[in-house]
Amino acid sequence: MISTARHLADGREILYFDSEPTARDAVDTRDLPPVSTRSQVRWDALLGEWVVMAAHRQTRTFLPTTDQCPLCPSSPGRATEVPEAEYQVVVFENRFPSLATGVELDVPATAPGAPLTAVRPGLGRCEVVCFTSDHHRSFADLGPERARLVLDAWAHRTEALSALAGVECVFVFENHGEEIGVTLSHPHGQVYGYPFLTPRLEKVLDRVRRHAADGGDLFAEVLAAEQAGPRVVTANEHWTAFVPAAARWPYELQLFPHRRVPDIAALTDAERDAFVEVYLDVLGRFAHRFEEPMNYIASWNQAPVHQGRDEWWLHLQLFSFRRAPGKLKYLAGSESGMGTFINDTDPEDVARQLRAVQLP
Structure with missing residues (x-):
């Protein structure tokens, strides 16, 4: 480059x-x-x-x-x-x-x-x-x-x-x-x-530290569980893309590298190539799940600049407001007023749907 x-x-x-x-x-x-x-x-x-x-x-x-x-x-x-x-x-x-x-x-x-x-x-x-x-x-x-x-x-x-x-x-x-x-x-x-620090980073970092105080490794345990579970959509040697068990959005994926790194800059050449393979795959599934390509937000969760870098695990969230053809998930009273998400889809079923998408 x-x-x-x-x-x-x-x-x-x-x-x-x-x-x-x-x-x-x-x-x-x-x-x-x-x-x-x-x-x-x-x-x-x-x-x-x-x-x-x-x-x-x-x-x-x-x-x-x-x-x-x-x-x-x-x-x-x-x-x-x-x-x-x-x-x-x-x-x-x-x-x-x-x-x-x-x-x-x-x-x-x-x-x-x-x-x-x-x-x-x-x-x-x-x-x-x-x-x-x-x-x-x-x-x-x-x-x-x-x-x-x-x-x-x-x-x-x-x-x-x-x-x-x-x-x-x-x-x-x-x-x-x-x-x-x-x-x-x-x-x-x-x-x-x-x-x-954004609210999401602060909250996740706090959860990671609380889990570590009890002797656990939250990021590693979540990844290991999802890799062995029913919600994996696609994976390769360096990355796994899965629908999170407690997905908030109708169609949501998280992409985790298999090695703990704090941010995108810390990825090796092999990990970057492998990410591209997985990411283009899941974007293709979003594009072909319905007749119209799904809207989406792709959101990188990188480590804070000055704290918690050794504790963090880089990951990408990919999610869509689309819940069905012609239907969107709106952030209405519960989500916007109370910050409590109500999901209209089943994470295990969404994973099956995305795995079944025929890519061109």
Whole structure:
């Protein structure tokens, strides 16, 4: 993998990732104003969680037509976020970031009239990862070589964002499908560098430590049990993909490497190749389970930057809101109000369905 760093007209960094040496000298000719970010993070005293406030994102691009897609390569007469006329994989700083390194640092200690609601600057970084210059492709049909290049780019950005001052965890993810909430249909994902541990990481790490205090290894035991159970969908020498026994989503998979590693960057070449094999397999099953490809969220669970790295076990969650043809799982009263999921499918049956999908 070869990475080439350049800058856009407003000073944001853009990085091209290529499988072989490629000149990347195109210049962003747009007249762009500087990025203005007013993000804050505020402490929810009742839940003990940080909430990101990013009101400036209300003006971000929303569902443009294909001919106005800002993630497609630039062409004569139409400059986009990517100055080059073509690319393999490209990463750039989000123009409408929830968190940023250039955010206003002088913020009040607490929210107005709320002395228990601590306020901090929305310090961090948000990046966009474009998987291909082809607007009409999806990750499922990238092919092994391009998917591996994307994985290497994810590893590169995980290391880079982990090194930023103030970043506590790095989240790599893809939202796929308009029903998920995607506002740009071009095949892409994102990388967030948070200035705090997310609630999921904190909760899982706490459970791992409680289990260790009783002499157990929670991650290892969960993986071993699932590998021997009825919910495995596919596996190879280095990875197992299974429907979790307590799945929250109608269609949900977790992909675990067989070796404990903290993050994507720690995977060996053999483990990266093996991941691509398993991941493209399960994405194909999601794409062909129903007549229409399923919407999904792919969510990497990586170790915190500064704590618990030896205790963590990298894994990927892949889940869809689709519960049946023409039917979505909505987060209604129980899920949104109380945080208690009610699943409309049976994990063992979902695993059987996905194993039975005939891949083209």
